[in-house]
Amino acid sequence: MDYDVIVVGARVAGSALATLLGQQGHHVLLLEKAHFPSDTLSTHFFRNHALRVFERIGVLDEVKSVAPPLTTVWNYMDGEVVSEPVETSDEHLRYFLCVRRITLDWILAKRVSREPGVEFRQGAQVKELIRQDGRVTGVRWNESDGTGEASGRVVVGADGFYSTLAKTLEPAYESQIPVHRCMYYTYYQSIEPLEETSFAEHHFIGDSLTYVFPTDANLTLVALSLPISEFQSFRKEPLKRLRAHLDSLPLLAPRLRHAEIAAEVKGSANIPCYQRLPYGPGWALVGDAQQIMDPWSGMGIDHATTHASMLADALHRFLGDAAAWEAAMSDYHTQARQWSEKTYRRTSTYAADLRPMTLAALHRRGLK
Template identity: 25%
Template sequence: MNFDIIVIGAGPAGSAAATWAARQGRQVALVDKAAFPRNKLCGGLFTERSRSYYTEIFGQDFDLSKVVTRSDIAFWYQSNELAVLHNIPPLHLTMRLPLDYAMFQHAITAGAADYTDCPIAEITDKTVTFRDGRTISGAVLIGTDGVNSVVARYLFGAPFNKRTIGFGLEIEVPETIQKPEVQPLRIDFAAATWGYGWSFPKHASTTVGVGGLHQPNPHMKEHMTAYLESLGLDPTVARFKGHYLPFGDYRKVPGKANVLLAGDAAGMVDPITGEGIAYAMKSGQIAAQAACDALDRQAAETALFLYVSSLKPLHRNLQLARHLRAIIFAPKLQKAFINTFRRSGTVRMKYMQLLAGKIEYPELARGVLTRIPRYFVNALRR
């Protein structure tokens, strides 16, 4: 079976890519080893930035009846409350099963061919062979198959850099133990080294986790245990589930010729907030448009060049966020940032505007750097 574009991975990036290309009349195959609906380990933070991208790509708003929406958030540091912000741009907490399934259905409705529940045996730059022996071909392949991407492994020999990847642990606390409707939306700085903890109330459960850079956290289970205890939860309430997090460890060249990477497979995760859904959808859309433009030129091999060019604004944001991460999370500098965050309403406001998609990282950086102590600036210079 021949297609214009094969999208491998049917999560937010893949469904966005498949929908965008199919609506332009392209023959698209949407491939995933899992059958949908399926669940996925994730904090499930769906911001107003995510909502804006969702509407742009899929042509309709996400059904907010499926989420818990909060307009306040609590920030903590080392068991001390830093601030509770009220009347912030709304933050939506969702389970990935209904979110991903809705996006997958959009892709199929748009005309993408359904190749889910189809584990892959082998790929080349133009073919995908399934374990059942079937083979499909495409002029452009888009890998949107997550942090452990088969496509990234095919291209680069490894899906990610073990020295720079992040890692998180997470549990779902059932409502029989903790009522999610009365739980605050909470972020705890330094619950893990170069990272944070989170407590996200949702329908019927609360998602609690810790995450940070992998290398400085050889004892992440101990961090998770301590965080649960700080929330008054029994660490044995549920089994810890772990996953790698490409915290801003983005690939500057996300592909080769006619094979592209998007979403987590390309490291498109905010290195400060850990948000991946928004950039997954947006990078999937950009990859699909690059593929369509390359096919219009009858030059599929130019897809990567077009993609990288269009990704520059996102890459600039991620690069600046990586620099800011050193201010926010580096153990030697973090107390100075915490003091700034505690006393500066402007910094807190800009942080929330960033999540809402109302500003980008350059404006947040200006807000932080103009308010940090002089000795902190000197420490950064050193």
């Protein structure tokens, strides 16, 4: 075999996985169709779970340096304000971060490029899997100067929601929930802050949720999650509709008087919730290729990085002959599902309607 592991996709999950495997002494080929720095349509808010993995691969300080740490979760819920500090067992990780994907993915791409055991090829579009005796044993890809082919003991699909590997392999769905919501976002400059700039703001009005998160480059992310029924009318005039919605938020609208929109409004209305079988003979999936959740909960990066860490450790056991393939991958599968179960269930349940969640939150605090 040419490589121990071939990883297809070098965004958050793929770069983290390849770096971890390289740190463990394995020979890895990392293939990515884009050229970094490169943006992607995605939420980009993350917590201590992702921070732990970034710490493990040695980029935590760099990631933390580009955006302000958000140490307070501030929620406006139908007229009530609840402000609480970020709590976690890791005292040094008691903050959230919001980092644009063009920035975060570039940090991770530079990191994996420095790992001696990893060969990183950008602009490589995987087109075909190589199989032998029912097992995936390699890939073929196209590049600007021709084609390539390589074999590996394991091929991992970390190629996202539109995964080429998942489309080819057709793994069974373990859970599948239809699309319930749409999401739009942009960036503002000069939003007047709340009492502190370290707030992660959430404005719940009925079945809508507006996020206001300071991010890198002195920008503030403003995102809006809406019921899918509003998508058709919103997509016709996204900027006008976004501004109209923001004007309806009593504790945000006055702070936007002198703010300026710094980017086009982007959005999507095709993100369901699903979990796929994440492995088979010679192959595994990680990140959005094997699990995706409606972005309203903002948990994608936390789960992608944590699952990448679990998969790296499982593959290390297999490649080091400490565990058979089925045992190692079964452990990965079980760990990933157990770790994600509560968040996946909460995200998929409330995607249909956020109001029962906010009402329950207010009841718990004696506010309704």
